[in-house]
Amino acid sequence: MAKGLTWTIDDADHMTQAEIYGEVLTKLGYEYKNLVALTADLAGSTKIGRFQKDFPDRFFNVGIAEMNLFGMASGMAASGLLPVVSTFAAFAALRCAEHVRTDVCYQKRNVKIIATHSGTSFGQAGTTHHCTEDLAVMRAMSGMTVIAPADAYETARAVVAAMEWDGPVYIRIGRSFEPPLHKNMDSFDFEIGKAIKLREGTDITVIATGRTVPGAVEAAEMAANEGLSVKVLDLHTIKPIDVEAIMEAVMETRRIITVEDHNVYSGMGSAVADVIAASGKGCVLKKLGLQDEFSIVGYPDDLLHYYKMDADGIVEAIGQVMKMDFEADEDWEDEI
Amino acid sequence: MALKPAELKKLKQTALRIREQIVEVTYTCGGAHIGGAMSQTDIMVALYYKFMKFDPKKPLLPTRDRFILSKGHGGVGHAVILGDLGFFDQKELADFNKTGSPFGMHLDWLKVKGVDASTGSLGHGLSIGIGMSMAARLQNKKYHTYVVVGDGELHGGPNWEAIMAAAHFKVTNMTTFVDRNKLCIDGPTEEIMGVEPLKEKFESFGWKAVEIDGHDFDQIADAIEQSHKEKDKPFVIIANTIKGKGIDFMEGLAKWHYAGLDEEMKKQALASLRRMYKNG
Numbered sequence: 017m018a019k020g021l022t023w024t025i026d027d028a029d030h031m032t033q034a035e036i037y038g039e040v041l042t043k044l045g046y047e048y049k050n051l052v053a054l055t056a057d058l059a060g061s062t063k064i065g066r067f068q069k070d071f072p073d074r075f076f077n078v079g080i081a082e083m084n085l086f087g088m089a090s091g092m093a094a095s096g097l098l099p100v101v102s103t104f105a106a107f108a109a110l111r112c113a114e115h116v117r118t119d120v121c122y123q124k125r126n127v128k129i130i131a132t133h134s135g136t137s138f139g140q141a142g143t144t145h146h147c148t149e150d151l152a153v154m155r156a157m158s159g160m161t162v163i164a165p166a167d168a169y170e171t172a173r174a175v176v177a178a179m180e181w182d183g184p185v186y187i188r189i190g191r192s193f194e195p196p197l198h199k200n201m202d203s204f205d206f207e208i209g210k211a212i213k214l215r216e217g218t219d220i221t222v223i224a225t226g227r228t229v230p231g232a233v234e235a236a237e238m239a240a241n242e243g244l245s246v247k248v249l250d251l252h253t254i255k256p257i258d259v260e261a262i263m264e265a266v267m268e269t270r271r272i273i274t275v276e277d278h279n280v281y282s283g284m285g286s287a288v289a290d291v292i293a294a295s296g297k298g299c300v301l302k303k304l305g306l307q308d309e310f311s312i313v314g315y316p317d318d319l320l321h322y323y324k325m326d327a328d329g330i331v332e333a334i335g336q337v338m339k340m341d342f343e344a345d346e347d348w349e350d351e352i
Numbered sequence: 353m354a355l356k357p358a359e360l361k362k363l364k365q366t367a368l369r370i371r372e373q374i375v376e377v378t379y380t381c382g383g384a385h386i387g388g389a390m391s392q393t394d395i396m397v398a399l400y401y402k403f404m405k406f407d408p409k410k411p412l413l414p415t416r417d418r419f420i421l422s423k424g425h426g427g428v429g430h431a432v433i434l435g436d437l438g439f440f441d442q443k444e445l446a447d448f449n450k451t452g453s454p455f456g457m458h459l460d461w462l463k464v465k466g467v468d469a470s471t472g473s474l475g476h477g478l479s480i481g482i483g484m485s486m487a488a489r490l491q492n493k494k495y496h497t498y499v500v501v502g503d504g505e506l507h508g509g510p511n512w513e514a515i516m517a518a519a520h521f522k523v524t525n526m527t528t529f530v531d532r533n534k535l536c537i538d539g540p541t542e543e544i545m546g547v548e549p550l551k552e553k554f555e556s557f558g559w560k561a562v563e564i565d566g567h568d569f570d571q572i573a574d575a576i577e578q579s580h581k582e583k584d585k586p587f588v589i590i591a592n593t594i595k596g597k598g599i600d601f602m603e604g605l606a607k608w609h610y611a612g613l614d615e616e617m618k619k620q621a622l623a624s625l626r627r628m629y630k631n632g
Contacts, residue, residue: 052490074490076486078513079513079517081513081517083479083509083513084513084516087478088479088480088483088514089483090469090480090483091480091481091482091487092484092486092487094469094480095418095487095488095491095493097491115476115479115510118472119476119480123462124462
């Protein structure tokens with residue numbers, strides 16, 4: 017059971033990340049008397065509305081006005097409350113980015129943001145309701161912690177951990193139903209800033225985040241059938257990043273593929289690249305995600321496939337990276 | 353109710369002192385938002401020296417009244433008042449604008465004691481103020497929140513999101529001032545982007561609005577007292593002011609939005625202020 021909790025949720029197999037988030041937040045409402053929930057006409061869609069049922073006086077819907085949403089949250093955080101704000105990622109990270117920066121991060125206000133419908137998870141809604149830039153925007157904000165949980169159980173743990181975490185936190189979750197990665201809420205260790213090692217391997221490492229993680233595990237299994245040993249890291253925290261886990265992957269496999277439902281520019285893959293470049297150690301890095309393009313309309317799972325962020329796409333990338341013979345023509349050991 | 357003559361005299365003397373200090377800081381720091389600092393001064397002197405409850409030695413006291421200068425470029429005027437009240441040593445203002453100084457054009461609550469919200473980017477203060485006011489209500493705290501917005505600031509959408517929300521949530525433990533000096537950086541508000549009819553706009557958004565002379569302490573005090581009594585609607589005081597108020601060669605001119613002063617201009621500015629106060 018997660019630290020300090022007197023309850024758990026173990027029946028989330030049929031729940032989306034957002035549904036379990038709504039349940040967890042409501043339970044946390046009984047423990048944190050100063051917890052208040054805010055949204056911008058997306059109480060139902062983000063599932064933060066679940067909190068309203070139990071705590072109508074501590075729930076505030078500001079209408080479709082995201083700038084005011086974050087300003088109010090900042091004022092509440094400045095005055096003894098613990099605001100949790102939910103809206104779609106496209107609106108939290110883009111529409112009112114300056115309010116998140118100036119009112120929350122710059123002023124060091126303890127506001128927790130749970131952004132739903134991130135990446136391309138709101139498939140049929142198209143680019144205006146997708147968000148493939150939020151990791152880039154949020155990791156550039158000083159003081160912001162950025163988390164992309166892989167499934168509903170991880171979402172539950174991330175929300176719980178965020179309550180005790182000092183400072184603003186941005187948690188990006190999807191809309192669609194993702195197959196559970198974990199058995200239940202307590203079947204894995206979750207710590208902000210610590211990647212979860214899902215599979216050991218020696219040939220190549222796949223580092224995935226958010227809803228691409230289950231596909232990475234599946235890809236590793238498929239590659240194993242071809243005789244490849246694939247290490248898989250669930251990098252749920254993009255900032256602060258787990259340098260140790262990434263460097264372990266660099267040293268053990270020297271081939272890394274990152275997978276994120278996000279533009280490959282400035283997202284998780286770029287954060288991993290920063291770590292590798294700063295280390296001075298040689299490593300091939302291939303970044304899967306949207307290749308600097310706006311997303312098409314489609315079913316969420318189809319979009320994972322279309323952008324090669326699913327098991328098939330990852331297996332294809334593994335094949336490409338394994339074919340690179342960069343080790344053949346150089347004295348690799350001398351390079352690192 | 354009109355202020356007693358002694359109290360009125362004291363407020364005027366304080367306002368003169370604050371305006372003189374704004375001129376001094378503008379001179380020493382190389383440049384400041386002096387025009388808007390002068391227009392807001394009487395409103396802020398009334399709040400800080402008559403109405404607001406606070407303790408300069410305990411700047412984060414939970415029961416203190418909150419003040420947000422949403423038109424954050426008035427920071428030089430706010431800093432001078434906070435220094436005058438003893439939130440910090442006034443001598444620190446000699447470093448205003450200097451590299452590494454806690455004091456820049458726009459004040460940061462993490463660096464300057466007495467500041468309740470870091471402002472500068474316009475269109476943020478009202479929302480923060482609503483959050484503070486609603487937090488007070490939820491936690492049964494009695495503090496009152498005061499927000500000063502600029503008139504040019506009201507061009508921006510986030511203010512109207514906040515104005516709509518304040519009425520919806522019936523935020524009555526907050527008093528808002530519009531420093532209606534009628535000028536933004538590029539010229540008159542009504543030429544750049546008209547904000548009138550401002551009173552009617554607020555009223556149509558569900559606010560109680562009054563319009564006053566923002567340099568008349570009797571009218572300012574009376575409006576604040578009215579706002580405390582209002583229990584149904586959020587309350588805005590549209591304070592008609594003069595940009596650069598008290599400095600004859602600056603009054604009503606957009607070019608003094610931000611400017612530096614040389615020795616001669618400083619002398620003239622101080623002389624102008626003393627003439628104005630001599631005449632009452």
